[in-house]
Amino acid sequence: MPSVTQVRTNPVASQVPSNNPSSVTIQAGDSLSKIAARLGVPMQALVEANAAKYPSLATNPGSIKVGWKLNVPGAAPAAPTQGTQATATQGWGPGASGNTTVQQTGSVSRPNDFGNKLAAGGAQSIELRTRQHLDAIEKTGVGVYYGDHSSMKTMSQKERQEWAAQNAKPGATPNANFKESSCIGWAMENVGAAYAAAGKSARWSEIMATVTAKGSKGTDLAKELQKDGWQAVYWNPDAKKPNDGNPEHSFSATQVARGNGYYGIKIDATVQNYRPTEGGGTKQDLSGIDKLSKVPFFFGLAKGGMHTFVGRSGNVNEFHWNHMPDSKTAIEERPLKDWGWNSGVIMVPPGTWPTE
Numbered sequence: 001m002p003s004v005t006q007v008r009t010n011p012v013a014s015q016v017p018s019n020n021p022s023s024v025t026i027q028a029g030d031s032l033s034k035i036a037a038r039l040g041v042p043m044q045a046l047v048e049a050n051a052a053k054y055p056s057l058a059t060n061p062g063s064i065k066v067g068w069k070l071n072v073p074g075a076a077p078a079a080p081t082q083g084t085q086a087t088a089t090q091g092w093g094p095g096a097s098g099n100t101t102v103q104q105t106g107s108v109s110r111p112n113d114f115g116n117k118l119a120a121g122g123a124q125s126i127e128l129r130t131r132q133h134l135d136a137i138e139k140t141g142v143g144v145y146y147g148d149h150s151s152m153k154t155m156s157q158k159e160r161q162e163w164a165a166q167n168a169k170p171g172a173t174p175n176a177n178f179k180e181s182s183c184i185g186w187a188m189e190n191v192g193a194a195y196a197a198a199g200k201s202a203r204w205s206e207i208m209a210t211v212t213a214k215g216s217k218g219t220d221l222a223k224e225l226q227k228d229g230w231q232a233v234y235w236n237p238d239a240k241k242p243n244d245g246n247p248e249h250s251f252s253a254t255q256v257a258r259g260n261g262y263y264g265i266k267i268d269a270t271v272q273n274y275r276p277t278e279g280g281g282t283k284q285d286l287s288g289i290d291k292l293s294k295v296p297f298f299f300g301l302a303k304g305g306m307h308t309f310v311g312r313s314g315n316v317n318e319f320h321w322n323h324m325p326d327s328k329t330a331i332e333e334r335p336l337k338d339w340g341w342n343s344g345v346i347m348v349p350p351g352t353w354p355t356e
Contacts, residue, residue: 026068032061041073048113049073051120052352055296055312112351114198115229119349121197122297123312125190130317130331137328142167142174145330147321148182167326178325184216186319186331187308191221191299194349203228218301218308219263222347225299229350231268233292235300235336236343239272241280248303249343262345263304269353271346274337289314289337291354292346302344311336311346 020039036043047057049071056063133143142164146152152160157176164176181189188208195204207224214220226232237243239253256267271288292298293314300316301308309318315333323330336346 020072023069023071026064026066026070028066030064030066032057032064035070039072045073046070048116052112052116052296052349053294055120055123057120112229112349114200115350115352117198118194119296119352122190122194122310122349124197125193126297126310126312126317129190129193130333133331134328136174137326139169140172140174141169141326142172142176143325143327143330144175144179145181145186145319145323146178146325147319147323147330148180148185149321150324152178152324153180164325181319182321183319184218184221184308187218187299187310188216188221190310190317191225194297218305219265221299221308222265222301222305222345225347226265230299230347231350231353232262232265233269233271233288233298233346233348233353234262234267234343235271235288235292235346237273237275237337238277238280238282238342240282241277242342243277244342246342252343265345267345271336286337292336294354295348295352297352298346298348300344300346302341304344307341307344 020041024035024039026035032043032046036046039046043061047061051057053071054064054068129144133145137143152163155163160178161176164174168174188211192204192208195201195207207221210224211217211220222230222232234253234256236249236253238249240250242249252262253272256262256270261267269288269291271292273282273285274289276282276284295314296312298311299308300311307318309316311317311333314335314337316336316339317331317333319331320327320329
């Protein structure tokens with residue numbers, strides 16, 4: 001994918017005054033409505049301009065904190081960086097038609113309304129669905145999801161009801177209408193929720209049909225997301241000496257470095273060498289991990305799509321396909337920097353990858 005950052009302009013924000021400061025810092029006693037009134041901008045415009053940076057704004061605009069630095073929509077833009085060129089196109093994704101977008105080359109990253117909504121919706125989906133499963137276990141002893149490689153897969157509905165009754169807490173009545181999932185199923189459920197939050201359910205239906213027809217592979221999902229402006233970030237804890245000894249990881253790092261992409265996915269950025277193998281001589285580099293920690297939501301795949309996951313703020317969130325509904329670890333979350341897999345790609349929503 002070319003080094004192009006897409007920006008979808010906000011039709012509400014475009015109508016607000018242009019003489020405001022580019023950002024404001026929240027002070028004691030402030031509220032989002034007060035700040036919006038003071039600046040003369042719609043409160044929703046403030047939410048959309050800052051949801052990627054502060055995801056809680058999308059679901060709870062009253063959750064602001066002292067010290068937060070909010071971007072002000074409609075403020076007069078800074079002078080463009082030399083070598084930067086902006087051109088207007090039509091669409092919410094590359095080649096699409098509809099709302100006005102701006103494509104910008106160079107090192108300047110600007111807010112992206114579509115990407116912000118995807119990020120906020122995806123992060124919220126992970127939280128709500130994970131909490132739904134764990135809360136059900138806490139309350140009844142039995143959760144919501146089961147893996148498509150668990151014994152629950154072959155049970156009849158009657159057998160599932162009997163299993164639920166046997167594994168429930170005393171006096172509890174669990175819901176036996178469980179949801180089947182897997183690593184790719186969990187990933188697609190959350191990415192689909194992100195598209196719904198961005199108002200693009202129709203586009204998600206197209207993506208689902210395409211990916212499912214090709215066998216529900218993570219690489220195909222990544223390629224579809226890339227069509228919509230998602231950026232591909234190659235990750236590898238030690239590009240020279242993988243700790244599992246598998247040469248695939250160093251080979252894929254070499255291919256990425258040569259500009260050849262990863263399993264047909266064009267790479268826009270890398271997160272590498274953050275966990276060097278002991279004795280391998282690789283110098284640790286945490287700069288990529290630091291950037292990933294600022295991305296509110298992402299989809300990822302490991303080892304050519306053998307495993308898929310979603311994540312938020314630098315943490316991988318994955319589903320284990322062999323777990324039963326009473327498993328508290330069916331859905332697990334941990335920092336990528338500590339995760340055991342050794343190479344792959346993370347797809348980040350448009351405009352959410354930090355740039356200098």
